Amino acid sequence: MAFVRSHCAIIIAFAVVFTLAPRATLAQYNTAEIGGVVTDPQGAVLPGATISAIHAASGVKTERVSDGEGRFFLPALPVGEYTLTVTLPGFKQFTRTGLNLQVGQKVNLPITLDVGEISETVRVNADAPLLQTADAEVSDVIDNNKVVELPLNGRQFLQLSLLSDGVVVPPGGTRGGALEQAGALPAVLGQRSGHNIYLLDGVKVTDEYFNNLVISPSVDAIQEFKIQKTLYPAEFGGKASALINVVTKSGSNLLHGSAVEFLRNDKFDARNYFDDPTKPIPPLRQNQFGATLGGPIRRDRMFFFLSYEGHRIRRSLTQTFSVPPAEMRTGNFAGLAPLCDPLTRTAGGCTTFANNQIPSNRLDPVAIALLQKVPAATSAGSVQNLLAVDALDNRMNQSSLRIDHALSPTDNIFGRFSTYDVREVQPFGTSSLNEALVPGFGRTVSTKARNLGVSYVHTFSPRFLNEVRFGYLSASGGQSSPNQGVNFAAASELDGVTRNAADMGYPQVSFGGLFSTVGDPTTVVSRNNRSYELYDNVLLDRGAHHLKFGGYLFRLEFNPVNPQTAFCWVIRVLRRWVSAAQTKEAAARGSTCTDRMTGRSNQTSRLTTACVTRSTAR
Numbered sequence: 001m002a003f004v005r006s007h008c009a010i011i012i013a014f015a016v017v018f019t020l021a022p023r024a025t026l027a028q029y030n031t032a033e034i035g036g037v038v039t040d041p042q043g044a045v046l047p048g049a050t051i052s053a054i055h056a057a058s059g060v061k062t063e064r065v066s067d068g069e070g071r072f073f074l075p076a077l078p079v080g081e082y083t084l085t086v087t088l089p090g091f092k093q094f095t096r097t098g099l100n101l102q103v104g105q106k107v108n109l110p111i112t113l114d115v116g117e118i119s120e121t122v123r124v125n126a127d128a129p130l131l132q133t134a135d136a137e138v139s140d141v142i143d144n145n146k147v148v149e150l151p152l153n154g155r156q157f158l159q160l161s162l163l164s165d166g167v168v169v170p171p172g173g174t175r176g177g178a179l180e181q182a183g184a185l186p187a188v189l190g191q192r193s194g195h196n197i198y199l200l201d202g203v204k205v206t207d208e209y210f211n212n213l214v215i216s217p218s219v220d221a222i223q224e225f226k227i228q229k230t231l232y233p234a235e236f237g238g239k240a241s242a243l244i245n246v247v248t249k250s251g252s253n254l255l256h257g258s259a260v261e262f263l264r265n266d267k268f269d270a271r272n273y274f275d276d277p278t279k280p281i282p283p284l285r286q287n288q289f290g291a292t293l294g295g296p297i298r299r300d301r302m303f304f305f306l307s308y309e310g311h312r313i314r315r316s317l318t319q320t321f322s323v324p325p326a327e328m329r330t331g332n333f334a335g336l337a338p339l340c341d342p343l344t345r346t347a348g349g350c351t352t353f354a355n356n357q358i359p360s361n362r363l364d365p366v367a368i369a370l371l372q373k374v375p376a377a378t379s380a381g382s383v384q385n386l387l388a389v390d391a392l393d394n395r396m397n398q399s400s401l402r403i404d405h406a407l408s409p410t411d412n413i414f415g416r417f418s419t420y421d422v423r424e425v426q427p428f429g430t431s432s433l434n435e436a437l438v439p440g441f442g443r444t445v446s447t448k449a450r451n452l453g454v455s456y457v458h459t460f461s462p463r464f465l466n467e468v469r470f471g472y473l474s475a476s477g478g479q480s481s482p483n484q485g486v487n488f489a490a491a492s493e494l495d496g497v498t499r500n501a502a503d504m505g506y507p508q509v510s511f512g513g514l515f516s517t518v519g520d521p522t523t524v525v526s527r528n529n530r531s532y533e534l535y536d537n538v539l540l541d542r543g544a545h546h547l548k549f550g551g552y553l554f555r556l557e558f559n560p561v562n563p564q565t566a567f568c569w570v571i572r573v574l575r576r577w578v579s580a581a582q583t584k585e586a587a588a589r590g591s592t593c594t595d596r597m598t599g600r601s602n603q604t605s606r607l608t609t610a611c612v613t614r615s616t617a618r
Contacts, residue, residue, distance in 0.1 A: 253299055402416040422446060
């Protein structure tokens, strides 16, 4: 077993943005911002107006004063519903309610104050849509309404990405499903599905080794998510496709929660056409359950939100295979055309086995030992003679805890810790790899992920703000064989095979497609990877000009637990060893099984492919 460990170089990336618009593209990517100009009815600018934005759920208040040109800018606003109030002596108070801000949204909101007493109020309900004119980004926000209300098979939130134009889910392959991560991943604007960047509250949850979303939060814990297809901020990059950012729910001043249970059961299903009609319907038990709880720790200041979701799936799978009949396993090929003894072949012909029976002293002990692991045929004949019924078992648990704290009017901090653990036993291999493994040689696939995100925002002055954001992600697990560690080579005296426990198991034997391939999977992928990232963004408001600059540090560790390994026999049809009187099919079936039973494989190979470690600059 090779062990490869790599540290990517620490990269510091600086991005500087200047704009001439009243507001710039300065929103942190898990928050929103509001900017605009305060004027009187004649269009004259009004400096000194007080602009207050109050978050409806938490009561947290953000306040700014318009500058000498009447401009104001409220950055780093948590997503959600707001009430915006503008006051200035000598003018009526302006109040806009129901102002709903989405993740990454940059709102230009011009405000007109009417002359009058400050005790008078002009109230506006936010029925009109908020226009985004700050940049040319192409994006869609899937809001909380859609996340919660639309039906989702398996409760995978990424299925909702299909609501956005230019997004498709490609046919099943190795991405996601073969590693039991987040299911099918979207392809955006013609790019490959493995070229997306996935963020959770502004920190990466992308498994860089397999380019997958490695933590898929419960839909009950998602506030909304945004699919940004083009022109995303300079602080993000490294992939050619979309940036998908999920914002989790936070607590509020009211204690609230939810609980769900979804059930599927074989009692509600019809019988599989291929199942034995004399037996009960094979079992299916599928349960998806979870709960959330959020509320205040300290009213108007500190909040928590906790979520848990679990999946339990146990269902029966029915598969047919072609395996050597019992008589062939003892060297008896009666009923087939005469078989040549490969040791007697000459230019003039060969000597056939008496009664088509291979002598017991000519049987290969390795072949006999391997066939003892292969289930016996359940019906006569040599084609599709094994009907196998086995259980697929899937267990998933995920949880998340988020804390938001307004330390002071100028200091805000949030932290979130998420876990995602899934393990699935696939008795016949994974369909995403087009496998059909004989019973006893399946796969176990698993992923165990941990993610930490912390953000701290400090306002030095109404014109100077700094945000520091840290992210940590670990992802371990992968594909393994249930026979890993079985020392078949030592027990059967098979020479030339590794004695490393991580590579042990049963060799894979192919009969040229005439019988089902037997043995363990030829590729086993596993990893234990970690990544660390640190963002620092500085925002300067200069009225008509806004400035943003910052740095990004990214450290990535690749730790393959076991490289891709394979030990396999490949046996091809050798009709030259068989009497010409046989039919083509009988010749093939007799020949390939005889070759293996006598230890005369046409081709034997041992393949060890070390993992390739790649480091990409950010």
